[in-house]
Amino acid sequence: MSESSNFLQSLPFIEKNELNITINSSYSEKRKLLEFLVNHFKLLHFDDEGSLVFNLKLALDEAITNAIMHGNKKIEQKKIYIKILLTRKRIRCSVKDEGEGFDYEQVLSRSFPDLMSESGRGILLINKLMDSLSFGGRGSEIIFEKLK
Amino acid sequence: MEIENRREGDVEIIVLEGEMDGEHAIPLRNLVDNLVKDGTDKILLDCSDLTYMNSAGMRELIAIYKLIIQNNGSLKFVNLQDDIKELFNFTNLSNIFSIYDNLEQALGDF
Numbered sequence: 001m002s003e004s005s006n007f008l009q010s011l012p013f014i015e016k017n018e019l020n021i022t023i024n025s026s027y028s029e030k031r032k033l034l035e036f037l038v039n040h041f042k043l044l045h046f047d048d049e050g051s052l053v054f055n056l057k058l059a060l061d062e063a064i065t066n067a068i069m070h071g072n073k074k075i076e077q078k079k080i081y082i083k084i085l086l087t088r089k090r091i092r093c094s095v096k097d098e099g100e101g102f103d104y105e106q107v108l109s110r111s112f113p114d115l116m117s118e119s120g121r122g123i124l125l126i127n128k129l130m131d132s133l134s135f136g137g138r139g140s141e142i143i144f145e146k147l148k
Numbered sequence: 149m150e151i152e153n154r155r156e157g158d159v160e161i162i163v164l165e166g167e168m169d170g171e172h173a174i175p176l177r178n179l180v181d182n183l184v185k186d187g188t189d190k191i192l193l194d195c196s197d198l199t200y201m202n203s204a205g206m207r208e209l210i211a212i213y214k215l216i217i218q219n220n221g222s223l224k225f226v227n228l229q230d231d232i233k234e235l236f237n238f239t240n241l242s243n244i245f246s247i248y249d250n251l252e253q254a255l256g257d258f
Contacts, residue, residue, distance in 0.1 A: 027171065051230075058202060061202045
């Protein structure tokens with residue numbers, strides 16, 4: 001059995017319209033989760049709706065990457081909790097890490113970084129791609145919604 | 149991400165296929181680094197089959213762009229898929245990258 005199949009078997013509950021998934025702070029687990037979610041979204045025909053799958057994948061990718069790098073400081077054993085609620089009109093995602101949060105108001109007050117800057121785009125991308133963005137736990141949880 | 153490269157005249161065409169994140173972009177950065185060291189100054193990225201990119205992938209592209217420019221070279225992009233073109237637009241990267249809709253046009257503009 002492939003590594004990917006093992007990972008998918010380990011995925012927790014998908015109950016009706018809500019997915020609750022916990023992963024380690026690992027880029028390989030992030031990639032496998034994103035692959036699983038994209039397939040799940042396609043099964044739900046989200047790919048009939050223009051850029052919806054691309055945008056959701058990118059927003060989740062950026063949120064989980066921030067959780068790994070900045071929230072959990074790349075400590076693999078630290079967990080990331082992902083919750084996705086699917087309703088007829090919207091998709092609501094939450095990504096929570098075990099860190100102390102960050103000054104999200106300062107980040108959101110910026111425009112896209114200097115053209116030649118090699119970093120600083122993650123949260124701003126989520127803000128641009130999604131219809132709403134909020135934070136919990138002083139920044140250790142990021143919550144975003146996309147209307148369908 | 150799969151990477152293939154070929155020479156057309158004095159332009160190196162690099163064909164990207166799949167998804168570009170920070171990790172997947174490392175072989176691309178290594179390839180461009182070697183090309184620049186060998187004196188190649190015209191590089192074209194064919195993105196027809198590039199289906200996804202995150203901010204780490206964008207960061208790598210900016211690093212590659214800087215490397216080429218610092219060595220007095222030129223980098224062009226061709227055939228971006230709509231989602232990635234949109235991403236370049238709202239992050240303002242389309243203001244620094246030279247982007248073309250077809251290969252002939254891009255090759256003719258070096």
